[in-house]
Amino acid sequence: MNLSQAHLSVRTTCPYCGVGCGVKATPKGDGTVEIAGDAGHAANSGKLCVKGSALGETVGLDGRLLYPQLRGADGLRRVSWDAALDQVAGDWQAIIAEHGPDAVALYVSGQLLTEDYYIANKLMKGYVGSANIDTNSRLCMSSAVAGHKRAFGEDLVPVCYEDLELADMVVLVGSNTAWCHPILFQRIARAKEARPEMKLVVIDPRRTATCELADLHLPVKPGTDVWLFNGLLSYLARIGAVAPDFIAAHTRGLESALATANVECADPLEVAKICRVDPAALMEFYEAFAATAKVITAFSQGVNQSSAGTDKANSIINCHLIGGRIGQPGMGPFSITGQPNAMGGREVGGLANMLAAHMDLEQPAHRELVQTFWDSPRIADHGGHKAVDLFKAIEAGTVKAVWIIATNPVVSMPDADQIKRALAKCQLVVVSDIVQNTDTNDFAHVLLPALGWGEKDGTVTNSERRISRQRAFLPAPGEARADWQILCQFAQRMGYEGFDFDGVHAVFDEHARLSAHQNGNAPGEVARVFNIGALAALSRNEYDALEPVQWPAVRLADGRVEVSQRLFGDGRFAHADGKARFIATTPRAPVNAVCEDFPLALNTGRVRDQWHTMTRTGKSAKLADHVAESFVDMHPQDALLHGVREGELARVSTKWGAMVARVQHGGGIARGSVFIPIHWSGQSASDARVGALVNPVVDPVSGEPEFKHTPVRVEQFRVSWHGFILSRQELGLDAVAHWTRIQGRDFARYELAGRNTIGDFGLWARELLGVDGEDADWLEYEDRSAGVYRAVHLSEDRIDQCVFVSPRQDMPSRAWLASLFGKERLSEIDRVGLLVGQPVEKGADAGPTVCSCFGVGRNTICEAIRSQDLSSVAQVTACVKAGGNCGSCVPEIKKLLVETLAEAAS
Template identity: 75%
Template sequence: MNLSQTPLALAVATTSTTCPYCGVGCGVSASMKDDGRIGIQGDAQHPANFGRLCVKGSALGETVDLDGRLLHPQLRDAQGQLQQLAWDQALDHVASKFSAIIAEHGPDAVALYVSGQLLTEDYYIANKLMKGYIGSANIDTNSRLCMSSAVAGHKRAFGEDLVPVCYEDLELADLVVLVGSNAAWCHPILFQRIARLKETRPALRLVVIDPRRTATCELADLHLPIKPGTDVWLFNGLMSYLAHRGLRDNAFIEAHTKGFDEALAVADADCADPATVARLCKIDLKDLLAFYEAFANTEKVVTGFSMGVNQSSAGTDKVNSIINCHLATGRIGKPGMGPFSITGQPNAMGGREVGGLANMLAAHMDLDQPLHRQIVQDFWQSPRIADKPGLKAVDMFRAIEEGRIKAVWIMATNPMVSLPDADLVQRALQKCELVVSSDVITQTDTNALAHVLLPALAWGEKDGTVTNSERRISRQRAFLSAPGEARGDWRIICDVARRMGFDGFDFAGPHEIFDEHARLSAHRNGEADASRVRRVFNLAGLTGMDRAAYDALAPIQWPVQRLSDGSVSGTARVLEDHRFSHADGRARFVPTAPRSAAHAACEDYPLILNTGRVRDHWHTMTRTGRSATLASHIPESFIDIHPQDALLYGVREGGLARISSRWGAMVARVQHGGGIARGSVFVPIHWNGQSASDARVGAVVNPVVDPVSGEPEFKHTPVAIEEFRVSWHGFILTRHALDLDQVTHWTRVQGRDFMRYELAGRNHIPDHSAWARSLLGVQDPQADWLEYEDLSDGSYRAVHVVEDRIDMCLFMSARPDLPSRSWLAGLFAKEKLEEADRVGLLVGQPIEKGADTGPTVCSCFGVGRNTICNAIRTQGLSEVGQVTACLKAGGNCGSCVPEIKKLIVEVRLQDAAELREGAKAA
């Protein structure tokens, strides 16, 4: 952290707030340390995490400095340069341009694209402005990209977007099934609850269904590596298996559901024979039957699903095929059982509550229902109400590119990186008449194309609520002063709305917005008649809170009611009465006919691309990319491919390769992670134009969407792979930011005391010394400059030392196997280089034994691979607990535990192999 740009001090000693990353919704305690840094700990009182934090949450204090922050409104001039202007000017400009476009082209010519990073109060105001005052439903959210299939599946089955289970159900279950969820990396605190429970209750079984062998599989009793896209076949087969072996709950089906026979007939048509299902899913029949039997014979089953299910052109059917199995057995609405959508973002659920999607109304009401529209409009007293669904995310940007939408306001998201067919997004924004971006960072791929930049408050500065995956509402509290001229998103939207001539946007603070949101949830909510609509979502117990009560709000799950004694009561799990939100109170079985992905592998694109998250990064890295702790685990993008496919297509581990599809291309480094099947590749989603020269995987991703939910197909894009040929590889560690646009390929990550650049080039360099000095900006002939060159293997090393401290270093070679970065990183922490360090820099390896700790495994405690392997070998460690006791590694969030387990096995195998070789030699 740049302490010279640390935000203003905390107003109070310790603040309880909520983590801004995944949907687990962990409580965080923030405090000011004596040295001025922000101290972060888990909130022991918060029921989502009971004091535990993953490494991303633990490193939040490294992300709150002001480097790169957008601190003032800016307008792009005719020459494309950003100019600072006053808030009143910026707000007038946005309001007048939106109003003029609406007056000339109608309300559907403008759009808002918002985010699960917004707080519920921000989301509510954006939705109110767009649907109730502008009169268009052209407001969608990046949550469309992660959980809209779950929303659609819930509404089809339950009549409302309901998550029936809570986190406690994972601990009460006897079988946990995780489908398309690498929870060990993506929801680590939730996963660690399962891991701890398995230690104390070995009878608990975990089944993981995922085409990749991820870190989550290390804990599984059974891993089903199904063929990508075959989830519906798998769960239709399970439904058929249950139905025809007398394992369905006929009493529940008869009393509380509709459509069982129709759904079963569809399931039976293709999936009645387990052998056929096993063949279609490309898994062992024995393993398939083990799963079916475990589900059949275990009453308390929780089926958790995440992006691997949702992000599909058949995502909604996948969700409903899972729900069908729970309805068929009556395993819903009871402790320890039910389908469980594990959301990706911290407030994806809050956005759903306020109708943040283009096809929804606020308070769980439906845009296509006249009575629902009337209820919302009457409550808002708004001049109009949107009467048809707006454009969903992918279609929205296509409409911008076609000129049908002429102004878009983007809030708290980076669609130039995160959306599929991202090059189309680039073209759309370049053509758009007005692009407004509310953001906290100035330089993002999206902001580079914005006409107006509005500085928003960041985590730690903004104030409001979020709702996690188990429907738990928690406060995100401000503990830092607003920097520069940054403002809350809700306030910015209200200011623009008033300038557009709209009433209904006068709020003294987020507490008043939350009260309106809560009152709308209770408004005409009851048994359906001519004027009422029954919704499970109801915050009646939270209405009427003043600022003090809102500030003191403790985490609580909806629906919330006020008891006769005036106290407030939340609800741990819903549907316990088996009363669903369809008009007749019954759940619906949804026939889910299996279908193949929209685009299959072919001769030109023979591999299938799967995308997803890595352990220590989040979305497009505008926050996590600022943390040296988080950057240390996986410093650059990669292409994970099976070794045989790599051989077939002529790419090498450690080298660079180009992935291409019908929509675009990207370049990253090849690796063999060991978890990918033949015919597939995996690439992480996080790298962008600010962190790499050409690693936006969104440019490659298939833009086809689910026909019901509109969620894109992030898990199944046909691609080709080829070697990205370069003449040399290299890296730079430097205390100064560099401009490397002239280098063919580069990536950049934040180190503890330096920036790290990975490089590769195609150019011939006749004079390495002159080229290196020019690249690093070291022109002084008297500079303390160390260098070494070996023409025989093309290696070159140069180090710039300033006052006996390493200032920057450059290492190059014709091959990608360059010296350890972790050893060199340690030299930047030294106040003075020793003579042995200078010798090591020239030699290319540390002189001191043990100085190279290896790539980071445990980010929480900064423990490297070499350190762990050495301890395993020299101290005879055979269990993770022993490694933790020795090195602390694995002792905090537990995200690295699967990796430590693999290292224990690898060291044992390596030692055994060496013993065998030694015996042969003897």
């Protein structure tokens, strides 16, 4: 960083996963932003994953929604804020007057800041009088919330990140931590390097990058987690690996939980058979857990996103309670949140069945407390529609207006085509977003421009209950406003008092004061663990300077602030009697079983370098190359059985929808299962929304959908030709059967496939690329008998566009061609290579990206291994830098080392 710019650096928080890494952002004179990790932030100590490192590439205004718009007969038109908000308020008032408060709803997001979330919940539950506000966090963390509340009496994560380093055994369940929470994974990796005896167990149906560090991988059959952990509970009880004094003094319900576990899970051999794992490996896990006091069991979406997700969470917690493995350093169950503020949303009651400040909607005393504090005219007295049911209610017509904020449900929800049907029928759809074009925005009657990361101020809470500031370092673009401001201005138009805040610090202050209000301060008051009363009454400047802090944060009588790094150290839990609950968890298979028509089980999840529906990460060329297209990962024998081949396109269908993706054999998937990533939308691909396939079955307790087990059929998607385009201009490809758009540094890349016969290649290519005139600098090569065509459009000796077509997949390297777009003038040897279809110069093709942080390709790494006789990741890093930043590519480098060295030895 230039020292003259150091004073411009702003400390903020990453907007991606729940790790909540500190970021230092420095705006530069040329309009770019320099991004670095914040060494002073406890979550990451200056480290950033590749997504965080690339944040500077995502803050441009291309594609931004910059002013309010209303949809009329002629489409969207720009209007003033007053006109837009008056329209929405008038329509809401009319609907509520005729149909009641439950006829309107908000659907919000873990991308919101806590202050935005707080205002949204206050508005709906305290003033509209309906709990019809739910969040996309329902899709990822609500089963963990329900499990915590059942076991602990409140939604409480008892551990901190340091515990991952202090543990003698870390168990990762349903979490590809290496890709989805890379900074936490690197903390584990460094701890294991310092203490090789530390044991890492991964429980996951897939062999993911996370498994490369594991001492033991249990590839359980999807949906069998409760059998596995009930078996562990039964085993611990049988061998006496229990804490009888802890159980007697601090818990209830063990007998019932054990009785249920012993019905099907008392015999480890039977458990191994049900879970489809090696009995010896299962016993190795059980014995290691029993022998190790300091165990962290960290779980994520593989546990939560299930029709039995809450029971899965409680079956894990039960195994910690029986041995007293909770409340002390290096031990406890640990829910790793998916979104940057999933925790903050839970603090303010962001789910349809919760109240603010960890209070319960079903408790009259809690409703009265919140209503009195807000001085609101009413309070919701029953739970609202959870996410899946909300959109069913919209389609049924009982919910007539929905306001969607900072999320894209037409892509991210299960049975996503049902979301389309619902929004198409809805009387009023309002969307607040930062992006003009999304699958969801296509259905909006009103579009409202919101501030994005780098422009808005507020707080977020990470997975270890640490509150951090997001701070603005960019001006508000166009007419965009903060979400809390938009909602307050709307509330005032509705005639509601209590929304006149003079800044975001005032919203946070009210949130903090509510957390401490009647919170164990007087006789008869039951204390809630969530309490940030010590952060109340901050001035604007004090709020601006707020350092990351964990909750609870309570101000003692002598004025000191007490902050808890861990919870339950005193053995007291949040149930009224202070005791934790063992929960009897009856194992049950996924609701929709595979069958003859749909014989494979679909699992969905993330890839390393992308986030959600790519409205942010999709802008970054650095992040695009690692996984460029959607794919369906299959076992080779399943692919053979279903008539599809690696590298070719396949149609994947379910009872709910269908999509097209490229077949791959990643080597980590068991027979009978397939995996497809979640990120591709209608803006990035012609037909790759995996949400359209996912069954809408939900957990009966949490309402969280089953994203990890949907019966599917895979069949060949026949095409006549394959191709790709690199173009400095955006292209319309509606006439092409299949396409995917990938962002390059100075261009867009399109992967294509067609079912038509191309008559005149030259005419077709010129029309597709929009090249007019016979005098264009146009190089082309055609082998009509082989169906091969290559063309390049130059402008002043600089490559402007190129297109390659073949009936086969063996086409030129995209990485090599991408490098040519960085040249101001093409050399003669470059022109020759373009027509030949491959680089003439040795080493010009770096290959597919492995290390996105430093842009290092596979070919570069493999050549370094061969030529320098490298044998370790550290040597590779020293030679070509790959793996030297966030470390999320380290598992792939290890794999390349093994493959390259084996190839050399053969």
